Amino acid sequence: MNNRLKGILITVFAGICWGFSGSCGQFLFDNKGVISNWLVPIRLITAGTSVLLFLLVVDRKKVFAPWKVKRDAKEMLIFAIAGMALCQYSYFTAIQHSNAGVATVLQYTGPILILAWLCMKQKRLPRRFEIIALGLVLGGAFLLATHGDLTTMTLTKPAIFWGVISAVALAIYSVQPERLLGIYGSLATTGWGMFIGGIVLNIMFKPWTITGVTVDGGTILALFGVIFFGTILAFCMYLTGVKYIGSTDAAMVSCVEPIAAVLFSAVWLGESFEFIDIIGMVLIIAGVLIISLVKDRG
Structure with a gap:
C-alpha cells in the first residue's frame, strides 16, 4: 500500500470517528444536560493527557522535544490555541446559537480556505479536479446537514460569526502544524x-463549576466515545493523513464525517434517514474518489 492510499484510508477513518463522536455528543446534549463549556475543555484536557502519557511510555524523548526549540514551541502554542482549542469551541458554540446543520455547513467551508492558501503558496489556480471534488463534498455535506431543507438553517449573527470562525480555525488546524508533524509526528503534535x-x-470556562450535568453510566460511555474515538483517535489519524496527503486533500476526504454522523444517528439515536441523505452521501463519496484516483498532481 503506497503512502497516498494509506493517508486517504487513515483520513476516512478519522472522519468516521468524528461522526461517531458527534452522535455521542448529541446524546449528551439532548439527554444528560451537557453544554459545550463543560464538554470541550474536559475532552481536550483528558485526551491530551492520555496521548502524552502514552507517548511518555513508547517514545520518551519525543514528549518534551518541541519545547527545546524556540520556533517549534511558538508554533505549538499557536496550533494549540488558534487551531485545536478555537476549532473545537467555535464549532460547538455555533451549534448552541443555531443547530448542528448550520454549524456543519459553515465549518465545511474550511476546505475552500485551505485550497485558496495552497494555490497562493504554489502560485497557481485551482485545478479542475480540485474544484469538482470540493464542490461535490461541500454539496454533499450541505445535503446531509440540512436534508435539503433551507428552513432548517437558523442563521443568527452569532451563529454566522462562530461558524465562520470554526472554518478559519479548521484551516489553521489543517495547515499550520505541517512542519511540526514532519519533525515530531502526530502523537506529540496532537x-x-x-x-x-x-x-x-x-x-476560561471552569467546567467543574457547571451544574445540571447528569453523570451516570450512559454519560461516562458517551464521554468515552467523544474522548477516545472523537478526540484521541480522530485527531491523531487526521493529522497523520495530513502528513501523507497534504492539508487540502485531507480536509476534503474527512468530509465523510457527515455520512458517518447520519448513519450513527439513524441507528443509535433513531433520527430520520431520508432519500436526500443518500444523494448527499453519493456526492461526498464521488468527491473523495476523485481525490483518490487522480494521480497527476502537476
Missing part, C-alpha cells in the same frame, strides 16, 4: 495541542 488547548479552555 497531544500537546489538546493538552494546552484544554488548559486554556478549562481556565
